[in-house]
Amino acid sequence: MLIERARPLHKLRTALSRSRVVGLVGPRQCGKTTLARTVVDGRADITYFDLEDPAAVSALAEPMSALAPLKGLIVIDEVQRRPDIFPVLRVLADRVPLPARILVLGSASPELLRQASESLAGRLEVVELGGFSLDQVGREQLAALWLRGGFPLAFLADSESNSFAWRMQFIGTFLERDLPTFGLRVPSASLLRFWTMLAHYHAQIWNAAELARSLGVGQDTARRYLDLLDSLFMVRVLRPWHANLSKRQVKSPKVLLRDSGLLHALLGLRTQIDLLGHPKLGASWEGFVIEQVLDRFEPDEAYFWATHSGAELDLVLRKDGRMYGVECKRADAPRLTPSMQSAMADLDLEYLWVIYPGERSYKLAERIEVVPVTGLAT
Numbered sequence: 090m091l092i093e094r095a096r097p098l099h100k101l102r103t104a105l106s107r108s109r110v111v112g113l114v115g116p117r118q119c120g121k122t123t124l125a126r127t128v129v130d131g132r133a134d135i136t137y138f139d140l141e142d143p144a145a146v147s148a149l150a151e152p153m154s155a156l157a158p159l160k161g162l163i164v165i166d167e168v169q170r171r172p173d174i175f176p177v178l179r180v181l182a183d184r185v186p187l188p189a190r191i192l193v194l195g196s197a198s199p200e201l202l203r204q205a206s207e208s209l210a211g212r213l214e215v216v217e218l219g220g221f222s223l224d225q226v227g228r229e230q231l232a233a234l235w236l237r238g239g240f241p242l243a244f245l246a247d248s249e250s251n252s253f254a255w256r257m258q259f260i261g262t263f264l265e266r267d268l269p270t271f272g273l274r275v276p277s278a279s280l281l282r283f284w285t286m287l288a289h290y291h292a293q294i295w296n297a298a299e300l301a302r303s304l305g306v307g308q309d310t311a312r313r314y315l316d317l318l319d320s321l322f323m324v325r326v327l328r329p330w331h332a333n334l335s336k337r338q339v340k341s342p343k344v345l346l347r348d349s350g351l352l353h354a355l356l357g358l359r360t361q362i363d364l365l366g367h368p369k370l371g372a373s374w375e376g377f378v379i380e381q382v383l384d385r386f387e388p389d390e391a392y393f394w395a396t397h398s399g400a401e402l403d404l405v406l407r408k409d410g411r412m413y414g415v416e417c418k419r420a421d422a423p424r425l426t427p428s429m430q431s432a433m434a435d436l437d438l439e440y441l442w443v444i445y446p447g448e449r450s451y452k453l454a455e456r457i458e459v460v461p462v463t464g465l466a467t
Contacts, residue, residue: 098124105190109182117259128192141170156181219384220350221239224467235374236353236361240350243350244350279314283304297312347376401428414438440457442459444460
């Protein structure tokens with residue numbers, strides 16, 4: 090089954106048309122190679138290096154000699170395996186006239202991003218790719234996308250059990266094979282425990298002391314584990330928005346697992362029935378909707394907002410200098426709440442959307458509207 094990914098494809102093609110070096114980054118198995126091959130399909134001026142292929146590794150033993158004569162488009166897949174190649178790419182990107190543009194694909198390792206920012210400052214345009222989104226799979230696939238998540242092989246599996254098995258295998262492979270590939274020396278058993286604990290804290294305020302105590306490590310170690318999973322696109326650390334200084338506001342970030350399918354795997358939820366009966370149902374819905382909104386809305390900045398008096402808003406978006414709010418409600422008919430009214434007043438929002446699993450839109454107040462999540466598919 091082929092899922093068309095029109096928006097990421099357009100973004101990648103646009104980036105390649107205007108930038109000397111483009112980085113397509115995202116978690117492993119999210120479809121980066123497939124998207125790149127779609128872009129280059131039919132072009133004759135392509136040279137493709139996959140650094141998981143021993144032949145490509147051998148061909149790039151002397152990268153300057155191998156790459157300098159090439160013209161058209163150079164594609165380097167799994168570039169995080171060769172961080173030493175970035176200074177060479179900087180030299181190649183500065184040639185005038187420019188004989189070749191460069192597309193690098195990587196699994197968002199910290200080393201990749203660090204090397205890119207240092208060596209290719211002002212030359213690199215980054216396109217981030219996640220899993221499938223609702224507008225790509227269609228509104229009729231909402232339940233499957235929420236349960237299975239957006240990783241292509243998990244979503245397209247021929248049964249719920251096979252999807253669950255793939256996700257569990259992905260988690261194991263990520264910990265046992267991928268982290269060492271990135272040069273990260275973290276005990277896989279410790280990180281799995283931490284990741285599982287994060288699943289139970291999904292969509293809650295980060296509490297380093299509590300997680301560190303439960304894990305039996307120091308707070309600095311817990312924070313290092315969090316930063317690691319964040320940098321590899323496994324979790325999202327959503328920063329708090331500080332607006333009205335007269336109110337005591339929450340200053341710690343909120344932590345969410347990015348892919349709902351991995352969240353459910355870590356929680357042991359195999360079926361829709363398991364999910365609907367689980368205490369984390371509402372938190373799972375919140376994280377799923379937040380990821381869909383961020384993918385579709387493409388804001389300049391994203392935050393959450395909460396005060397110590399109890400007012401909160403799941404998502405605060407800044408785009409083109411304006412502020413918008415999103416509240417995620419797993420309810421049949423959401424109602425206007427004091428938190429929504431406080432958010433409108435304190436944050437000076439242009440509009441606030443309450444996203445729920447129903448079928449119709451309706452207004453709660455001026456500039457506050459309830460909308461179905463399936464609206465994100467159009």
